[in-house]
Amino acid sequence: MSVLQISEVTKTFSGGTHAVNSFSLDVADGELVCLLGPSGSGKSTLLRMVGGFEQPTSGRITIDGEDVTHLPPERRPTGMVFQSHALWTHMNVFKNLAFGLKLRRMPASEIREKVEAVLELVGLAGYGDRMTTQLSGGQQQRVALARSLVLEPKILLLDEPFASLDQHLRERLREEVRDIQQRLGITTLFVTHGQDEALSMADRIVVMANGKTEQIGRPDVVYRDPKTPFVAGFIGTMNLVEGEVSNGQFTRSGFAFPLPIADGPATLAIRPESLDLTASDASKAKVHRVTDYGSHGLVDLDLADGTRLKSMVAHPDLFQAGQGVDPKPRAVAAYRNNQQIFRS
């Protein structure tokens, strides 16, 4: 059953920026959905509208069937964790967490019980007396998460919560948050422009561009089967080759591939791991650079007109700069007019 329904929501800022454009999404109970897209694609604006920090220009948002479109944040069953954690620095950790519960007039003994349980959940048991300024960045972000969770929201809203942390900590917190989210079964909307974050955490990913949905789906499906050239180029590394199809053959500067579609221009998408290389004369393509990552290698090669492709190879020592190669895709997708029209 869907807990959160976003129906044809549009946000136009004064000045005319269409930040979000007739956007719709249903989020199921207990699901973690990542909003993924480049800077300026409207992710934060959408999240802020769900949290009540921004008003839609048009459209409707319901939570558990109740229309919340015009309710202020404090009257919505949502908890938001911002990129900058915005903790109260004049209060200790316990007071930061207890504040919202006090406003609800909860008895002190119950507050203590709840705060301690949530601190335990985020791995900060015993930190209640610390001032928030005496915590590391990762610990502060855990407190921010705990402060939202202690209010037991129906929907957790996370806006790039790990953006300010280093890579190692980010990966750890990512796993911890996913763990907590699953344990509590809390419906979560998560904004990120990091594809790794989205691919590793989400039940479903919404890829956004220009305030609109490009594709919604399970991470593995979006990765394996991108429906538009934008998604193909945005998720993972992808070779996007523009060329012409004539008599069932796609060509681009000496590179040819059988493609059973109508004649005309097309964009071919090939993952580096799906592009095999064999030694050849240099008329087809030439190796530009070989990078050995230990477990595998990456060969950068140039078609005759300079179009750069990447191929993942098991034995990088077999290739060297300047060598002639023949690139042969094992699997491709083809796009025309921004739509996928072929996939092998």
Ligand SMILES: Nc1ncnc2c1ncn2[C@@H]1O[C@H](COP(=O)(O)OP(=O)(O)OP(=O)(O)O)[C@@H](O)[C@H]1O
């Ligand atoms: N308060 C505002 N007034 C006017 N324009 C705004 C406002 N907030 C956001 N915008 C514009 O709306 C568009 C979407 O912004 P938004 O912050 O939602 O994108 P985003 O995908 O979250 O980007 P980022 O990853 O950089 O945070 C951008 O063009 C932005 O400049």
